[in-house]
Amino acid sequence: MKISARNILKGKVVKVSEGAVNNEILLELTGGAKVVSIISKESAKRLGLKPGKKAYAIVKASNVMIAVD
Amino acid sequence: MKISARNILKGKVVKVSEGAVNNEILLELTGGAKVVSIISKESAKRLGLKPGKKAYAIVKASNVMIAVD
Amino acid sequence: MKISARNILKGKVVKVSEGAVNNEILLELTGGAKVVSIISKESAKRLGLKPGKKAYAIVKASNVMIAVD
Amino acid sequence: MKISARNILKGKVVKVSEGAVNNEILLELTGGAKVVSIISKESAKRLGLKPGKKAYAIVKASNVMIAVD
Amino acid sequence: MKISARNILKGKVVKVSEGAVNNEILLELTGGAKVVSIISKESAKRLGLKPGKKAYAIVKASNVMIAVD
């Protein structure tokens, strides 16, 4: 499946923290940047997410803001 | 100003593409990953975005999806 | 690629309206409901979207609101 | 009340799953497609959502992505 | 129509700026705070938005971030 989102950032899962309904997924991108994602537990399970697994962070460009110091 | 968004990714502006109302900003994160952002022209101007400028990509964790191959 | 988004709605492209930077995509879901999406022209081109093509509308569950009469 | 969101999809509630803070609402659209929504418990209560109730899934067009096989 | 979004902020339209596909709507809330919204031209027309008209800014709580100095 190819998706329209502009940001498809390659990395691997570092940590999966379980909540009641949602899981928090910590991804380390190729190059070292870290990205946090909140998805449902059901989705995390369906994708088989666990530390070490290769995965992508997907973000629609209109959901990315920019900041400067 | 400190913001609640979990993802505050350091990088620098690579390219600013101007549209009628919005600009498309290409950022290269520390480590090499590239991120595309769509923000208003007014905001891009207010922040003084141009190639080479240090900047951050800001994304709320609930706007990050995960995918696997 | 499998994605964490909970809503992956099957349909086909009915219409592609081109803007300066973004395209507006009209999708008819299986069953007849119609969904409008705004994505970048670049993404629409990369996916080869045109009337009649099978496609999916993808929406993160946290971006769906509910209303009642 | 009329709202600017482009996607106002008619259906009925199939299931309400309660979490600590949020509820997960499963809607069946006219035509049969199913849509999952995450809203606060307070909102679900305020709207009186329960299986069988007529309701709409509301999604801003900029929050809809497209994918193809 | 009653909607699940937690933030339904009363105000009136101050300015409508037309783009190619989207309009930018400036709203003044009761109390004086100003809010900017980007919606499609089609939606702005359908709602009859023009300076002076009473309107609401609608924001899902999960789309509100917090910052401190």
Next chain:
Amino acid sequence: MKISARNILKGKVVKVSEGAVNNEILLELTGGAKVVSIISKESAKRLGLKPGKKAYAIVKASNVMIAVD
């Protein structure tokens, strides 16, 4: 830090409701409008949010919808 989001609404924290993973923050804007935000507990702690503290509600303009009666 300066951020691209168009809506940076000044106010003060009225209430912090703790959930398992997320906190719900109630802000009163200058002028009296009230805004609800859902952010992670970790972010709420990092920003030191508590009743009476000055804070801003930050919303990207593309996440603001408009409604009329």
